[in-house]
Amino acid sequence: MGRIDELDLKILSELSKDASISVPKLSKSINVNSSVVYSRIKRLLKMGFIKKFTIVINDEALGFNVRALTGINMDSKMRDNVLNELFRIPEVREVAEVTGRFDILVTMSSKSLDEMHQLISEKVGRIEGVQKTETFIEMRKTVRELLYSHSIAQ
Numbered sequence: 001m002g003r004i005d006e007l008d009l010k011i012l013s014e015l016s017k018d019a020s021i022s023v024p025k026l027s028k029s030i031n032v033n034s035s036v037v038y039s040r041i042k043r044l045l046k047m048g049f050i051k052k053f054t055i056v057i058n059d060e061a062l063g064f065n066v067r068a069l070t071g072i073n074m075d076s077k078m079r080d081n082v083l084n085e086l087f088r089i090p091e092v093r094e095v096a097e098v099t100g101r102f103d104i105l106v107t108m109s110s111k112s113l114d115e116m117h118q119l120i121s122e123k124v125g126r127i128e129g130v131q132k133t134e135t136f137i138e139m140r141k142t143v144r145e146l147l148y149s150h151s152i153a154q
Contacts, residue, residue: 004049007032009148011040012049016145019053064109066116067138070124071102078129079103085127091119102134113137 004012010030014021023041027034044050059067074082086092086106094107106124110116120135 004044004047007036008040008044008049011037011044013148015041015050015053016148019055059109063111066110066113067141068108068110068116068120068135069138070106070108070120070133070135072104072106072124072130073101073132074103075129075131076103082127082129086124089119089123 007030011026014026014029021029023038024034027037030037041050059065072082082104083095086095086104089108091108091110092106093109094105096105097103098105108116108119108124110119116135116137120133124130125133
């Protein structure tokens with residue numbers, strides 16, 4: 001990947017807060033000409049620093065009030081089956097293969113604790129190759145915005 005500078009980092013920071021911001025509004029907030037901002041965004045896309053522009057959906061507004069992180073131990077010979085079956089479950093949001101006491105960490109959402117229990121015991125727990133699960137229900141979540149600093153540009 002190419003090099004980025006302080007202006008690129010300002011643009012990335014602003015876009016990470018709100019990807020729907022218009023170029024004129026963005027250029028005004030960072031005090032840079034709109035044409036420069038537009039060309040920088042195109043360059044950041046081309047260089048792969050921006051993967052895509054997306055939205056953040058309010059899961060609670062849709063009724064998904066329960067989130068859980070489930071650690072899974074699996075038979076390593078059944079890895080592909082376990083991963084494929086996990087992604088067939090609509091409530092599964094993320095699957096991460098990790099080091100440590102679990103082989104996989106799965107993030108899931110449901111509308112109730114009963115639904116989460118059923119999801120884990122009847123769907124995840126019955127996947128061929130899953131040996132053990134341990135689930136952590138999210139009580140409260142605090143997300144910190146990643147600050148892009150000059151040190152990244154060097």
